[in-house]
Amino acid sequence: MPTSTHTTTEPNPSSGPRKRSVNAVSKAAVSLSSDSGYYVVAGDNMPCPLNADLAQAAKWSCNATRNLTCQALVTNAATSSNLGQCVAAAQNVAAGLSCRSNVIEDSTAKTAANNPFGFNLRAFSDRVSKEELVYKLSEGKLSGYGYNCRPTKIGVPLGRVTRPCKPEEASLAVIRPGSVPEEICAIVGGKGFEQMAKGYFDSGIFAAGVGRGLLNTCSPSRFCREDYICQQMPDFVTSARFNVSAPALNNLRSRKIGFCTPTYFVYQLRLDGHPNPR
Numbered sequence: 001m002p003t004s005t006h007t008t009t010e011p012n013p014s015s016g017p018r019k020r021s022v023n024a025v026s027k028a029a030v031s032l033s034s035d036s037g038y039y040v041v042a043g044d045n046m047p048c049p050l051n052a053d054l055a056q057a058a059k060w061s062c063n064a065t066r067n068l069t070c071q072a073l074v075t076n077a078a079t080s081s082n083l084g085q086c087v088a089a090a091q092n093v094a095a096g097l098s099c100r101s102n103v104i105e106d107s108t109a110k111t112a113a114n115n116p117f118g119f120n121l122r123a124f125s126d127r128v129s130k131e132e133l134v135y136k137l138s139e140g141k142l143s144g145y146g147y148n149c150r151p152t153k154i155g156v157p158l159g160r161v162t163r164p165c166k167p168e169e170a171s172l173a174v175i176r177p178g179s180v181p182e183e184i185c186a187i188v189g190g191k192g193f194e195q196m197a198k199g200y201f202d203s204g205i206f207a208a209g210v211g212r213g214l215l216n217t218c219s220p221s222r223f224c225r226e227d228y229i230c231q232q233m234p235d236f237v238t239s240a241r242f243n244v245s246a247p248a249l250n251n252l253r254s255r256k257i258g259f260c261t262p263t264y265f266v267y268q269l270r271l272d273g274h275p276n277p278r
Helices: 022-029 107-111 191-197 203-209 246-254
Strands: 030-032 037-039 047-049 068-071 083-088 100-105 127-133 148-150 160-162 183-188 211-218 228-231 258-262
Touching: 160 211, 183 258, 211 258
Parallel strands: none
Antiparallel strands: 030 037, 047 083, 068 083, 100 127, 148 160, 183 211, 228 258
């Protein structure tokens, strides 16, 4: 996770201009050796430079061996510079990927173009004026084991690829020692989270209300998108309802394998004030 507290008002690759940690980009692009820094390719969903805003020596690229390309998933005419996102090819669609592109209607351009305070102060009134699918995926109710692009309005900006877990995936027994999977049958929001959002919280109700779904994994060497966090698989998955064995859970924890989840599912914190999709 980023350790720097220094912030700057750069455009957010997932939602337009917002305050963000400088280290969120630098950590995605730079790997430090004992004696010097050097650039490495960026992985799925990670930021990437789109144009000539950066000097050539400061640029980095998406991982071509994974068929990732830098694409502008967010367009905001009010920003002077933009970052893209490393996007997988259609044949490599997997859980956790961004799956929608947005055009942002920026309130700053209308109300405070020359007011430095207006840049973040009025960001809450930005809106998504246009949204399109990146991949040809279903958008409606989850069914079967086909991938689905979940809508932004449920709390996943730029959408998110997921699908129901197969029985063998739900037990986590398919995750073998020595291998780090790209996908995992994780914990997803349900009625328990909705109850918490109303202003009161009961851990028992929350645990009973959450569901399972296939999401992307994270580890010390595999990062989440900058507005997500890496969450450890919770203890309650070993209950009779979820039927995950203690050894399977301990295997994940000992290897520091988690799953990427929105910050507000854990902290009740939005990192960058994503614009209202409605």
